[in-house]
Amino acid sequence: MRALIVDDEAPARDKLRRMLAAFDDVEVVGEADGGAAAMELAAQLQPDVIFLDVQMPEVDGFAVAASLPDDGPELVFVTAFDRYALQAFDAQAADYLLKPVEPARLQRAIRRLRMVPRVQAARPQAATPTTQLLVVDRGATHVVRSADIQWLQSADNYVNLKLAGRTFLLRRTLESLLKDLGPGFVRTHRGAAVALAAVRAVRPRGNGDAVVVLQDGTEVPCSRQHRPALLERLQAPAG
Secondary structure, eight states, X not given: OEEEEEOSOHHHHHHHHHHHTTOTTOEEEEEESSHHHHHHHHHHHOOSEEEEOSOOSXXXXXXXXXXXXXXXXXXXXXXXXXXXHHHHHHTTOSEXXXXXXXXXXXXXXXXXXXXXXXXXXXXXXOOOOOSEEEEEETTEEEEEEGGGOOEEEEETTEEEEEETTXXXXXXXXXXXXXXXHOTTEEEEETTEEEEGGGEEEEEEOGGGOEEEEETTSOEEEEOTTTHHHHHHHHHSOOO
16 A cells, blocks of 8 residues: 655654554655645556645645546545544545544545555555656656666655666655566665666775765765675575
């Protein structure tokens, strides 16, 4: 169940993300701090469910809901106010949670979502690595081939896509992006990952850490925690 969290308050997003981490079948694929960003991410990430705040500057939660297609993601409104409940269900919301969200109440919401046909249909599908990404930069939409990405660098809820001579900024978490890119990429550090095809060498450093040297000479940090998995993946046969 791919989830998008939308709330203009970072502590609220952090708390809900931690609570959703308790469910093995829920993956938070992105976060948005406002309605405009939520609409962009909903189109880009195609989540199964959006956990959506109501009161947000400029574009509120109901405007986001109205912008979604009829076959779009399920909606769970998460707000501190109970007065929007009727309006939320008029917007075809799957559930309505009051802040502070109680674990038992969230569990009931997840249980209800699991019964939704859209979510049930999505669960058994095998993940196929994406071959390209769409990145909006200065009003233009760029098609970035996965094969052209040399390495990835996380920056909060964004990821820098490092290509030869160019960098694109994508609103995603590194963890969720790696799942979409598939086995051709491997994490080397809490905030970095490399394309296996771009690796030229792995040079050891002190305390078990290392530096990954790419084909163009770029050096990417590799922590001792991730070094064994990187070496194992580099030794694995292609395909």
